[in-house]
Amino acid sequence: MSDVLEASLPFDLLAPQPADALLGLITLYRADSRLDKIDLGVGVFRDDDGQTPIMRAVKAAEAALFEVQTTKSYLGAEGDALYTELLAEIVFGDQASSERMSGVQTPGGTGALRLGAELLARANPDAKVWLGSPTWPNHAPIFAEAGLKTRNHRFYDHASAGVDFTGMLDDLRDARAGDVILLHGCCHNPTGASFSPDQWAALSNLCETRGLIPFIDLAYQGLGDGLAEDALATRTIFAQLPSAILAYSCDKNFGLYRERVGALWVQSGNRAIADRVRMNMLSLARSLWSMPPDHGAAVVRTILEDAALRADWVSELGSMRERLNGLRRLVAAAHPRLSPIGVQRGMFAMLPIAPAVVAALREDHGIYMAGNGRINIAGLRAETVPIFTQALMPHID
Ligand code: LMR
Helix, strand or coil: CCHHHHHCCHHHHCCCCCCCHHHHHHHHHHHCCCCCCEECCCCCCCCCCCCCCCCHHHHHHHHHHHHHCCCCCCCCCCCCHHHHHHHHHHHHHHHCCCCCEEEEEECHHHHHHHHHHHHHHHHCCCCEEEEEECCCCCHHHHHHHCCCEEEEEECEECCCCEECHHHHHHHHHHCCCCCEEEEECCCCCCCCCCCCHHHHHHHHHHHHHHCCEEEEEECCCCCCCCCCHHHHHHHHHHHHCCCEEEEEECCCCCCCHHHCCEEEEEECCCHHHHHHHHHHHHHHHHHHCCCCCCHHHHHHHHHHHCHHHHHHHHHHHHHHHHHHHHHHHHHHHHCHHHCHHHHCCCCEEECCCCHHHHHHHHHHHCEECCCCCEEEHHHCCCCHHHHHHHHHHHHCC
């Protein structure tokens, strides 16, 4: 090959990339032929049969859409505006109609996070984004790919299996006005640990006095303590602060994972700024994905528009939450070291075990979990809790 030709092959310069470890678990689990294997890996809800069902209201809304939808023509970069409006009421309650708020539909929560990151990078490229340790492994790459610097602050205290709030505040002393702090609105991924209401209030005050911008990731509303309860922290923050951002995902609470349904809301100082924020969100979205996929958002809109479908969704979501919290109580009762799992919330908990033990549980017992010891509680069943805890016992003190 000539030098000229070789130099024109820029892909030769690409560095190899590791496969996503979390998504890799799906393939590993599928390839395991053991019948008694247990999947506690990727965060999808599972019922007592180990299935990730399509929710009843979703099925009904899909059938209704099939009948009434007459076109697949473009909607525009903002997506389905009524979807975003109805969902905003679920998230923000009566703060939803504030003229300082700009919201658009996005492809999943990841799309919302990325759009928010691009907006921040355009508004203030010097802003640093503060992430708790640990956090969802995709957070850091999303902000870094948008060109923003990230910094870590302490969040999880392994000894107490709760929040290290003192350590977190200590680390945040280095945060500067205009920096962004990423907060999980409820059901922390991967730890399940939550801030107390007092700690949320303190964080809101900290953001106000120091000029930090809270960026809330709300991906599990309704799977912790209830729809309104899981939005309480978000509402406190948005009520107090002039500027705040929220990335939302309907993956888990509507079970719409692969349909990629999310939204981004940005609150700013006044209506005129909110209009400019919106224009920027739309121009960024246009260059990122042009328009978000419609089907899942149309399903959510159909559910929220119809009183009966909405009631059925709320009720099924309540059963999902009860299943998760019931399993939490069972695991918590098995060993004192596991008792914090009973008070933690959401789909996840972090086991106090080393990566080598994670590998041994997979190889010897067919129990699959993320490399950091994160388990998806929904992957358990009442019958498999004792099998799981027995396999785990020798490895916790
Ligand atoms: C998870 O954390 O397992 C889920 O949010 C799935 C994902 O995209 O990582």
